[in-house]
Amino acid sequence: MSALEDREVQLYLESLRNALKGLPTDERDEIVQEIGAHIRDRAESSDTSLPEVLSALGEPEEIANQYREGAILDHARASISPVRLLHALWVFARRGLWGVFALLFAVFGYLASAGLIITALVKLAFPAHVGLWLGANRFLLGFTSSPPPYATEKLGVWYAPIVGAAGFLLLSLTILGSRVLLSHVHQWRSGNFKSEYPMPASSRGNKQ
Amino acid sequence: MTFKNQKSLEALPDPWQAQLKKGTLEMAALAAIWPGPLYGLEILRFLETKSELVLAEGTIYPILSRLKKEGLLTSEWVEAEAGHPRKYYSLTASGRERIRHMAAVWVDFSANLRLLIQPVLDHKDQKEGKR
Numbered sequence: 001m002s003a004l005e006d007r008e009v010q011l012y013l014e015s016l017r018n019a020l021k022g023l024p025t026d027e028r029d030e031i032v033q034e035i036g037a038h039i040r041d042r043a044e045s046s047d048t049s050l051p052e053v054l055s056a057l058g059e060p061e062e063i064a065n066q067y068r069e070g071a072i073l074d075h076a077r078a079s080i081s082p083v084r085l086l087h088a089l090w091v092f093a094r095r096g097l098w099g100v101f102a103l104l105f106a107v108f109g110y111l112a113s114a115g116l117i118i119t120a121l122v123k124l125a126f127p128a129h130v131g132l133w134l135g136a137n138r139f140l141l142g143f144t145s146s147p148p149p150y151a152t153e154k155l156g157v158w159y160a161p162i163v164g165a166a167g168f169l170l171l172s173l174t175i176l177g178s179r180v181l182l183s184h185v186h187q188w189r190s191g192n193f194k195s196e197y198p199m200p201a202s203s204r205g206n207k208q
Numbered sequence: 209m210t211f212k213n214q215k216s217l218e219a220l221p222d223p224w225q226a227q228l229k230k231g232t233l234e235m236a237a238l239a240a241i242w243p244g245p246l247y248g249l250e251i252l253r254f255l256e257t258k259s260e261l262v263l264a265e266g267t268i269y270p271i272l273s274r275l276k277k278e279g280l281l282t283s284e285w286v287e288a289e290a291g292h293p294r295k296y297y298s299l300t301a302s303g304r305e306r307i308r309h310m311a312a313v314w315v316d317f318s319a320n321l322r323l324l325i326q327p328v329l330d331h332k333d334q335k336e337g338k339r
Contacts, residue, residue, distance in 0.1 A: 034248060034269060034295045041249050041294075058264035066270035074277065 005050045009039055012054055019064030023071055031067060077182050082110050085178040092185045102181040109174030116167030119143055120160045131159055229261050235314065236261050237271055238280065238299065238307040245284070245298040248272060272297055280306050 013032050020028045035057070042053040057063070069091055076088035089106050092099035119142045123130040128147070133140040135151030141163075147153065155162060233255075240246060240254045248269055255262050262268065275281045280303035285293045299307065 030295075031269070031273070033293075035266070037247075037292050037294050038249050038265075038269075040292060056265045058266035062264070063266040063270065066267060067273060070270060070274045070277070 005043070008050060008054070009036070009043075012039070012060055016060035016064055019061045020067060022068060027071075035063070073182060073185075077179055080175050082106075082175065082178075085175065085182070086110070088182055089178060089185075092182075099185060102178070102185060105181065106174060106178045109170060109177065113167045113171035113174060115142070116163050116170065120164035120167060123160045123163075127157075131155055132163075226263065229263060230267075233261055233267070234271055234275065235307065235310045237268065237275065238303060238310065241281070241297055241299055242304075242307060245296040247286075247294040247296050249294075251297070275303070279303075 013036050016035060017028055017032050020031060023031075038057070039050075039053055042048065042056075043050050048056075072084075072088045072091055076084045079085065086103075086106055089099065089103040093103040119130050122143055126143075129145065130143050131147070131153035132155045133144075133148050133151035133153050135148075138148070138151065140148055140151065236255055236259060237251055240251045246254065251272070252262060252265055252268055255268075272281065272283075276283055276297070279300060281297045282300055283295050283297050286296050287293045
């Protein structure tokens with residue numbers, strides 16, 4: 001390999017390493033080493049030119065994305081952290097329409113549950129300004145600087161426990177829902193015939 | 209840089225065909241190392257000689273990594289006498305069980321599909337004649 005070609009390989013591997021950020025360092029090193037070995041083997045043993053070897057391999061960003069998707073999914077599916085789940089859904093939202101729907105569901109769920117929990121906490125500090133007002137075919141839930149004159153507040157001191165609990169329930173459902181959606185996206189991504197042709201129960205165990 | 213400008217080969221004219229290849233690549237990779245440990249490039253070469261499954265060569269490595277995380281493969285760096293070390297993959301016990309199962313499902317599945325499309329193959333000319 002000429003010095004110029006060697007430089008090109010270094011650049012390719014450097015882009016790969018950069019694109020793999022977020023993965024543990026030892027894993028990144030190993031991936032770069034493995035792809036580096038592939039390039040050297042291909043370039044040395046066949047009559048294909050280095051540019052051909054690199055283009056057959058694909059763009060470093062594309063390879064890195066596939067590694068990172070796997071890692072993000074593995075972490076997220078075992079996690080209850082909204083940040084991790086949203087990050088994983090965000091990655092898949094860029095891959096297709098179903099991912100976008102899943103992301104919208106999760107964003108709505110997290111925002112709504114966070115809103116409920118926050119108003120429950122604010123109720124403790126400003127009891128007069130937070131509540132559930134019903135009346136005249138209108139309702140108002142949450143914080144307001146001037147309580148509407150047309151309606152009466154219904155929950156009173158029960159606001160904090162009831163709305164707080166509803167918020168936590170919605171949060172749990174959103175977390176659960178995100179995880180279910182992620183495992184479906186995962187099946188769809190790996191492109192197996194898993195969903196259409198269920199495996200016999202005996203063989204399911206070794207998929208984990 | 210050349211590799212930056214070249215789109216990966218995944219942009220095939222027929223997305224269904226690309227999807228089909230993608231879906232079977234995992235099975236093909238497991239089948240490739242059934243006889244014994246191989247490193248990534250050897251797996252690719254095996255797939256290239258036996259099939260036209262591989263779209264972009266780089267995709268095989270993330271797949272091997274995922275199969276390893278699922279416990280179907282193990283890997284080991286082996287130092288060559290001359291040159292650089294290579295990462296060899298071999299099947300674990302559950303990997304062997306999995307590929308055996310996949311092979312059985314595949315045989316049934318493709319036989320059924322073959323029956324399903326038989327009329328299309330038989331009456332292709334006839335139907336075209338009627339129109």
